[in-house]
Amino acid sequence: MIERDQLFSNVAVVGLGKIGLTLAAVFANNGYKVSGSDKNEDVVNSINNGEAHVKNEPGLQKLVYDAHENKTLSATTSNVEAVSEADIVVVIVPVLVTDDNKIDYQFIDAAVEDIAEGLQKGSLIIFETTLPPGDTQNRFGKKIEEISGLRMGEDFYLAYSPERVYSNRIIEDLKNYPKVVGGFNQQSLELATDFYKKALNCELIKVSSLETAEFSKVAECVYRDVNIALSNELAKFAEEKGVSITEVINASNSQPFSHLHSPGIGVGGHCIPIYPYFFINKGLVQGLTPMAREINDSMANHAISKIENRLGSLENKNILILGLSYRENVKEPTKSTALLLMDLLKEKQANVLVNDPHFTSSEIIDYGALPLSMKDKFVSNIDVVILQAFHKEYMSLDFEDFSNCKLILDGRNKLNQDEITNLGIVYESIGNEI
Numbered sequence: 242m243i244e245r246d247q248l249f250s251n252v253a254v255v256g257l258g259k260i261g262l263t264l265a266a267v268f269a270n271n272g273y274k275v276s277g278s279d280k281n282e283d284v285v286n287s288i289n290n291g292e293a294h295v296k297n298e299p300g301l302q303k304l305v306y307d308a309h310e311n312k313t314l315s316a317t318t319s320n321v322e323a324v325s326e327a328d329i330v331v332v333i334v335p336v337l338v339t340d341d342n343k344i345d346y347q348f349i350d351a352a353v354e355d356i357a358e359g360l361q362k363g364s365l366i367i368f369e370t371t372l373p374p375g376d377t378q379n380r381f382g383k384k385i386e387e388i389s390g391l392r393m394g395e396d397f398y399l400a401y402s403p404e405r406v407y408s409n410r411i412i413e414d415l416k417n418y419p420k421v422v423g424g425f426n427q428q429s430l431e432l433a434t435d436f437y438k439k440a441l442n443c444e445l446i447k448v449s450s451l452e453t454a455e456f457s458k459v460a461e462c463v464y465r466d467v468n469i470a471l472s473n474e475l476a477k478f479a480e481e482k483g484v485s486i487t488e489v490i491n492a493s494n495s496q497p498f499s500h501l502h503s504p505g506i507g508v509g510g511h512c513i514p515i516y517p518y519f520f521i522n523k524g525l526v527q528g529l530t531p532m533a534r535e536i537n538d539s540m541a542n543h544a545i546s547k548i549e550n551r552l553g554s555l556e557n558k559n560i561l562i563l564g565l566s567y568r569e570n571v572k573e574p575t576k577s578t579a580l581l582l583m584d585l586l587k588e589k590q591a592n593v594l595v596n597d598p599h600f601t602s603s604e605i606i607d608y609g610a611l612p613l614s615m616k617d618k619f620v621s622n623i624d625v626v627i628l629q630a631f632h633k634e635y636m637s638l639d640f641e642d643f644s645n646c647k648l649i650l651d652g653r654n655k656l657n658q659d660e661i662t663n664l665g666i667v668y669e670s671i672g673n674e675i
């Protein structure tokens with residue numbers, strides 16, 4: 242076993258996106274010297290100027306600025322360089338899925354090769370990226386051994402700790418959520434938990450293996466996906482029975498064992514629509530996990546069928562989607578239901594327009610839709626509005642300006658049905674039109 246008398250105090254954070262930059266800034270304000278690395282040069286330059294490139298994260302800009310002033314945070318485009326100066330390496334480069342839902346390791350594989358090249362004997366590597374169970378050790382640990390010639394558990398320590406924070410409140414969640422940690426061996430576990438105790442000052446949950454820690458994060462996402470799928474199934478049944486699902490859920494959840502989530506037009510984002518495939522692609526091919534994916538992805542189609550049932554053909558209809566982001570108050574288009582809706586509506590030969598205050602017009606055009614400002618006179622030509630993400634700007638939306646609108650589909654069950662119907666516009670929702 243390796244002996245290290247030196248205190249672990251130099252951290253490399255590999256991947257400086259929304260999560261990586263926030264982690265790096267928090268570590269750098271809690272007593273560590275942090276060198277972050279990212280392949281995106283703009284990201285690196287902004288951090289080296291004391292600027293957070295991630296916006297809408299309360300408290301982040303101040304942490305980045307303070308760490309920059311105190312010279313505890315710097316960034317480089319070279320993973321090898323950052324890792325070679327570190328005794329703790331935190332990996333937070335994404336694993337995604339391809340269009341046909343196969344696991345896409347391209348970013349993290351490249352990062353791991355660099356880490357292996359720069360790794361110093363005696364260092365601790367912690368993976369935080371959500372991973373299919375087994376990958377920390379069997380895919381990445383082995384790769385690092387192969388390239389570096391160092392042995393897992395003997396020449397370097399290896400741990401896994403999933404990141405479970407929520408966008409828009411990452412700094413708060415890092416303090417308040419318990420950190421689940423698994424280690425390759427006892428020493429790896431102890432080193433990783435000691436690090437998080439000091440670096441995050443949060444509660445820790447030590448689990449018995451790397452796989453347990455990896456499994457726990459994917460299980461959380463599957464739980465939420467299956468729960469939402471159940472609510473969606475119940476919402477469709479409530480529609481048939483003329484019952485309001487929102488009222489039902491409020492009543493049901495007053496019982497302490499009932500935790501029904503909210504139904505909606507679809508599930509998007511980095512996590513819930515992606516991570517179930519980390520189980521499905523590794524053998525969980527039947528049952529609730531794949532079924533939930535199908536149910537949740539079918540909701541966009543369900544919503545469009547409801548519009549067609551009322552209005553007939555959508556050909557040449559002007560249909561406005563509110564919210565390109567997958568959810569409210571973030572700029573995050575990954576796996577957004579808006580993209581699914583756009584494809585389906587184009588197949589119906591509708592004219593698809595999108596409004597989202599978080600995106601510029603040219604960004605919306607890049608996603609294949611026509612941007613529409615709420616101040617544009619063209620709102621009076623809109624035939625149908627679909628609420629996809631309930632950004633705070635939509636709370637004060639005045640539908641009187643939509644003078645030719647025939648139908649509003651409230652995909653998040655957030656709008657005021659009475660106000661809409663009083664304007665002579667048909668209101669449809671997910672499980673609530675009674």
Ligand SMILES: NC(=O)c1ccc[n+]([C@@H]2O[C@H](COP(=O)([O-])OP(=O)(O)OC[C@H]3O[C@@H](n4cnc5c(N)ncnc54)[C@H](O)[C@@H]3O)[C@@H](O)[C@H]2O)c1
Nearest residue numbers: 256257258259260261279280281335348351352370371404
């Ligand atoms: N975003 C969330 O809300 C969230 C929540 C919980 C957990 N997570 C986990 O965090 C991971 C990262 O999420 P994020 O939101 O920070 O992603 P992000 O897309 O904002 O950032 C990823 C960063 O990695 C960089 N990168 C890609 N390949 C690289 C390489 N080879 N070397 C160095 N840098 C590289 C990119 O340039 C980018 O800046 C997710 O994949 C997930 O596992 C995210």
